[in-house]
Amino acid sequence: MTARSGRVGRYVRMEAQPGQGEALATTLLRVADGLRGAAGCELYLINASADEPDVVWVTEVWADEEASDRALSGELGEVGIGDVLELLAGPPELVDLTPLGGAGLPS
Template sequence: MTQGVGRIGRYVRMVAQPGQGSALAEQLMRVADGLRDAPGCELYIINRTPDEPDTVWVTEVWADAAASDAALSRDMGEAGIGEVLALLAGPPEFVDLAPVGGPGLR
């Protein structure tokens, strides 16, 4: 996702193979831990959907497109992306955003 300058955001919806929602959420938490010190990562939250046990949402906010692109171009095997992909029932769905602000964002 490449946009103009400024903060960018994204919702990512992932559906795990049947019965693998918890495993997907746990693996995504490992990815989140790997991004804890990534430059420009302002928010990377893993969310579960109560009525869809195999669906996991990721909420991301980055300082700018360059920070997001740099994080995605890192050695993602180290972050556990390969394990995430193995758990998916299909490709992730992305919704790109332009964060405006609110509690939790500086």
């Protein structure tokens, strides 16, 4: 298996404060809109958990770690990371990945 040089992926599980799952998802969708056209952002997908109403998953693929750091450390359109953090019940859980390819990703 060969990964595209430097590409990084991540699954991020975020649990909202009780009853705030929809607000968290809406805020993350605004973050995703702010990342449209961001250099190195290949995928930033917001997913609602099917069985946990206050859990939202983010699927990310970046050209490299620097692109991820650059995009996520700044303001994301109208939304900053602080807007997301204030809705969370605890710190996000991260799973780092090495994307290998597949439907929907540039080769």
